[in-house]
Amino acid sequence: MNKKRAIPENFMTVGELAKKMGTTVRTLQYYDQEGVLSPTSESEGGRRLYTHKDMVRLHQIQSMKSLGFSLDDIKSKLVSLDTPADVANVLNEQSLAIQEKIRQLTEVAANIDALKTEVLQMQTVDFKKYADIIVNLQMNNEYYWLIKHFDDDTLDHISNRFDKESSIKFMERFNQLNDKVLELKQKNISPEDEHVQELAQEFWSMVMEFTNGEMSMLPKLIDFVNLTDDNHEWLEKQKNINEYLQPALELYFQKAGINPFEGV
Structure with a gap:
């Protein structure tokens, strides 16, 4: 048959x-x-x-x-596929879902490339930092690359001190402060000017907020500021700001009777 x-x-x-x-x-x-x-x-x-x-x-x-x-x-x-409109709606939903999947995979691929770059720049295997970088990439934290410059104690301090929301807000405020400092620098305002002194005080307050008053972290932050092995635009900008702000900070410390390195 x-x-x-x-x-x-x-x-x-x-x-x-x-x-x-x-x-x-x-x-x-x-x-x-x-x-x-x-x-x-x-x-x-x-x-x-x-x-x-x-x-x-x-x-x-x-x-x-x-x-x-x-x-x-x-x-x-x-859903039913009884009319052309039904079929078109299904195909449209599939297309949207595929586009979203592509977006997600593109983001994952970018994160993998970013992690690879950090791994090669670190030159030594450090899975703790790898894990921290992955977490920050997943949070879309654009400052994930800073992690490779911190030691374990500093990273532990940051993770205990800040969550995702507070860390992003802190960096936003810090960058806003930097922009104000650069504006005064471009105008050649002297360190003694009251506006510069106000920014120096605000800068120091943010340092205290970041360290939570733990002065032993200051040398590490200074080492971070003096980094020379990274050509990242943000670091270059920060060096420029610090060079201008340092005399204003010294004057602020003198007037306020503050010795930031006392006991360190």
């Missing part, structure tokens, strides 16, 4: 559908069992039969599965 003749026109067996769509009979049987994709009909001999509409539905399932959706999610997202 010719089995092909037993299959009505425009119908496919489970094996034929699996071959056309690059999957397995076992997978299609599992989809049927889970109620995700059941055959449209059966032959007289009890063979599962699928249509081209089922093929389109399978394509939808495969697309969503490749995007990481579970079968339960897929089942809830499947």
Whole structure:
């Protein structure tokens, strides 16, 4: 008996559908069992039969599965494909989901490249710093590259002192302060000027906020300011600011009777 003749026109067996769509009979049987994709009909001999509409539905399932959706999610997202508008809506949803996946994968790839750059610049294997860099990359913290310059004690202090929100806000305030300092520097305002002194006081307050009053951290911060092995634009800007602000800070300390290195 010719089995092909037993299959009505425009119908496919489970094996034929699996071959056309690059999957397995076992997978299609599992989809049927889970109620995700059941055959449209059966032959007289009890063979599962699928249509081209089922093929389109399978394509939808495969697309969503490749995007990481579970079968339960897929089942809830499947809609009727009875009109051109239905099909277009499904394709539009798939397109949007794929674009989002591309965005996510692009971000992951960029993070991997960023981590690779940091790893090579560190020159020694340090999994603690790798982990901290990964966390900060995932938080979209643009200052993740600073991590390689801090020792373990400083990193522990930062992680205990700041969370994601407070660390970002601190850096925003710090950069705003830097911009004010640069503005005065460009105008050649002297260190004795009251506006410069106000910024020197604000700068020192932020240092105290960062260290939480732990003066033993000052030498480490000074070493950080004097970094010469990194051509990062932010560091260059910071060096420029510090060179201008240092005389103002010294004058502020003198007037306020502060010895920042006392006991250090």
